[in-house]
Amino acid sequence: MGHGFSTLLYKEVLRFWKVASQTVAAPVLTALLYLLIFSHVLEGHVKIHGVAYTSFLIPGLVMMSVLQNAFANSSSSLIQSKVTGNIVFVLLPPISYLEFFAAYVLAAVVRGVVVGAGVLLATCWFAPLGFAAPLWIIVFALMGGAILGSLGVIAGIWAEKFDQLAAFQNFLIMPLTFLSGVFYSINSLPPFWQQVSHWNPIFYMIDGFRHGFFGVSDASPWHSLAVVATCLALLTAFTLNLLKRGYKLRA
Amino acid sequence: MSVAIRIQQVSKSFGAVQALDRVDLAIEPGEFFGLLGPNGAGKTTLISALAGLVRPDHGTLSVMGHDVQSDYRAARRQLGVVPQELVFDPFFTVRESLKIQSGYFGIRDNDAWIDEILENLGLTPKANANMRMLSGGMKRRVLVAQALVHRPPVIVLDEPTAGVDVELRQTLWAFIRRLNEAGHTIVLTTHYLEEAESLCSRIAMLQSGRVVALDTTANLLRRFSTHTLRLRCRGEMPADLALGAAQSGGWWSLPFDRYEDVEPLLARVREAGCSIDDLEIGKPDLEEVFIRVMQGEARGEGR
Ligand SMILES: Nc1ncnc2c1ncn2[C@@H]1O[C@H](COP(=O)(O)OP(=O)(O)O)[C@@H](O)[C@H]1O
Ligand SMILES: [Mg+2]
Numbered sequence: 400m401g402h403g404f405s406t407l408l409y410k411e412v413l414r415f416w417k418v419a420s421q422t423v424a425a426p427v428l429t430a431l432l433y434l435l436i437f438s439h440v441l442e443g444h445v446k447i448h449g450v451a452y453t454s455f456l457i458p459g460l461v462m463m464s465v466l467q468n469a470f471a472n473s474s475s476s477l478i479q480s481k482v483t484g485n486i487v488f489v490l491l492p493p494i495s496y497l498e499f500f501a502a503y504v505l506a507a508v509v510r511g512v513v514v515g516a517g518v519l520l521a522t523c524w525f526a527p528l529g530f531a532a533p534l535w536i537i538v539f540a541l542m543g544g545a546i547l548g549s550l551g552v553i554a555g556i557w558a559e560k561f562d563q564l565a566a567f568q569n570f571l572i573m574p575l576t577f578l579s580g581v582f583y584s585i586n587s588l589p590p591f592w593q594q595v596s597h598w599n600p601i602f603y604m605i606d607g608f609r610h611g612f613f614g615v616s617d618a619s620p621w622h623s624l625a626v627v628a629t630c631l632a633l634l635t636a637f638t639l640n641l642l643k644r645g646y647k648l649r650a
Numbered sequence: 651m652s653v654a655i656r657i658q659q660v661s662k663s664f665g666a667v668q669a670l671d672r673v674d675l676a677i678e679p680g681e682f683f684g685l686l687g688p689n690g691a692g693k694t695t696l697i698s699a700l701a702g703l704v705r706p707d708h709g710t711l712s713v714m715g716h717d718v719q720s721d722y723r724a725a726r727r728q729l730g731v732v733p734q735e736l737v738f739d740p741f742f743t744v745r746e747s748l749k750i751q752s753g754y755f756g757i758r759d760n761d762a763w764i765d766e767i768l769e770n771l772g773l774t775p776k777a778n779a780n781m782r783m784l785s786g787g788m789k790r791r792v793l794v795a796q797a798l799v800h801r802p803p804v805i806v807l808d809e810p811t812a813g814v815d816v817e818l819r820q821t822l823w824a825f826i827r828r829l830n831e832a833g834h835t836i837v838l839t840t841h842y843l844e845e846a847e848s849l850c851s852r853i854a855m856l857q858s859g860r861v862v863a864l865d866t867t868a869n870l871l872r873r874f875s876t877h878t879l880r881l882r883c884r885g886e887m888p889a890d891l892a893l894g895a896a897q898s899g900g901w902w903s904l905p906f907d908r909y910e911d912v913e914p915l916l917a918r919v920r921e922a923g924c925s926i927d928d929l930e931i932g933k934p935d936l937e938e939v940f941i942r943v944m945q946g947e948a949r950g951e952g953r
Binding site for chain 2: 401402403405406407410411413414417418480483484488489490491492493494506525554645649650
C-alpha cells in the first residue's frame with residue numbers, strides 16, 4: 400500500500416470530517432433519542448440476560464451506529480463522485496483496485512468507529528456498563544464496520560442515481576439492522592422469527608459486540624466471530640472482483 | 651521507446667454505437683498534436699481509453715512505451731488528462747485538491763511545483779478558495795492544474811477551452827506552449843479550429859470513430875485548402891473563371907495557389923469589363939480543410 404492509498408484514505412476521512420455536524424453529530428443525536436425514548440418506555444419492565452434494559456440497549460445502539468455510518472460513508476462518497484463526475488480524480492492516478500478498496504473501506508470503518516464512540520460517550524451516563532471482554536468489542540466493531548463499508552462500496556458502485564442507493568439502504572440495510580436485536584434479545588422472539596434472525600449476519604455483529612460489554616449473549620462469541628469473518632471474507636472477495644473488472648467504473 | 655503515444659487497432663462499441671473503429675495513431679515525443687472531429691466522433695472515448703477509463707474491445711494503447719492495461723501504473727504516471735466535463739470536488743479548496751491529487755500519484759511535498767502551476771494559470775489568488783466558490787473558467791484552470799501535479803511528459807486536453815473566456819484561453823495556451831517547448835507532448839481536442847491551426851503541428855481528424863485524415867497541419871492546409879481572391883464586382887465574370895469560382899452574397903471567390911497568380915487574375919477580370927467594388931484575400935484555413943474532409947467522408951471519398 401503506497402502513498403496513493405494513504406492519500407485516498409486521508410481524503411475520504413477529511414471528506415466526512417469537514418461536514419462532521421451531518422456525518423457525526425447527527426447520528427449521535429439520533430441514537431441518543433432512541434435511547435431516551437426506548438429506555439423511558441421499557442426500563443424497569445424488561446431485563447435481558449440479567450442486564451437492565453437501558454444497559455442492554457446502549458451497546459446495540461453503538462453498534463447500529465457503527466454499521467449504518469460505515470455503510471453511509473463509502474456508499475455516499477462513491478455515488479456523489481460518480482454523479483458529479485469527480486470520480487475521475489481517483490481513476491486517473493496509478494491507484495490499484497486493492498488500494499481503492501482498502502481506502503474506502505478503512506475510511507468507512509473510521510467514520511463508523513468515530514460515530515460509535517460518540518454514541519457511547521453520549522449514552523454511557525444513562526446506565527451502568529461493564530467492559531467484560533474489550534477485545535470482542537474492538538474486533539466486532541472493526542469487522543462489522545468493514546463489512547458494511549464494503550457493502551457501501553458495492554452499493555455506491557452499483558447505484559447510478561441517489562434513489563437507487565436510497566432503495567438499497569431502505570430495503571436492505573435498515574431492515575437488517577433493525578431486525579438484528581439492537582432493541583431486544585432475539586430469545587424474546589417467537590421461534591419462527593428467532594430462526595429468521597439467525598440468518599441475519601448483522602445479528603451476530605451486534606450480539607458479539609454486546610458480549611464484549613456483558614460477557615453474556617444470545618450466541619457464543621466464537622460462533623458470531625466465525626459468521627462475521629466468513630461474511631467479511633466473502634464480501635471482500637466479491638467487492639475486489641467488481642473493482643478488478645472495473646464494473647461500472649471503467650466502461 | 652520512440653513514441654509518446656501508440657494506439658494500435660483500437661475499437662470500442664457502446665451497444666450499437668461504434669465509438670472507435672480500428673484507430674491507429676503514433677504520436678512522437680514533443681509533438682503538439684490535434685485531435686479533431688465533430689461531436690460524437692469518438693475523441694473523448696479515445697482519450698478515455700488512453701487514460702484507462704474505458705476498456706477497448708480490441709487493440710492496444712501505450713503511453714511512453716507502457717501499455718495502459720498491463721503496465722497501467724507506469725502508463726498513468728506518464729499521462730496527465732484534462733477531462734472534458736467540468737468536474738470538481740466541492741469538499742476541498744484549490745490547494746487541497748492539488749495536494750490530494752499529488753498524493754494519488756505518490757508524490758509528497760509537492761508545494762513548490764503546485765505554487766508554480768498556480769502562478770502560471772493565474773490561480774494564486776484563489777489557492778485557498780473552496781472549489782464551489784469558483785467560476786466555470788477558474789474551475790477549468792484547476793482541472794488543468796490537477797492534470798499537471800505529477801509533471802507528466804504527455805498531456806492530453808479534452809476541449810479545455812469550451813465555454814471559456816478569451817483571457818483564460820490566452821493564459822492557458824501560453825502555458826501549454828511553454829510546456830511543449832520544455833519537451834512535453836501535448837494532445838488537444840477543440841472545436842475552435844483556428845486554435846488547432848495555430849497550435850498543432852500535426853492533426854488527426856476523426857469521424858464516426860475512424861481516422862479520416864492524418865497529416866501535418868501544413869500539409870493538410872496545402873492539400874485541402876487554397877488561397878482565395880474574393881471580389882465584389884459589377885459586370886460579367888469570364889466564363890472559365892466563373893467555372894472554378896464560388897459565388898455567394900454578391901461575392902465571387904476565385905481560388906489561386908501562389909500570390910503571383912493574383913495580378914493575372916485581376917487583369918482577366920478587368921479585361922472582361924468588370925469593375926471591382928471590393929476585394930479581399932482569403933488564406934487557407936483549417937475550417938475549410940475540416941469541412942472538406944468531413945464532406946469527402948460523407949460522400950465516401952475517404953480511404
Ligand atoms: N459511456 C458511454 N455509453 C454509451 N455511449 C457512449 C459512451 N461514451 C460515448 N458514447 C458514444 O460514443 C460516441 C463517441 O462519443 P465521444 O467519444 O464522447 O465523442 P466526442 O468526444 O468526439 O464528441 C457517441 O456516439 C457517444 O454517444
Ligand atoms: Mg468529447
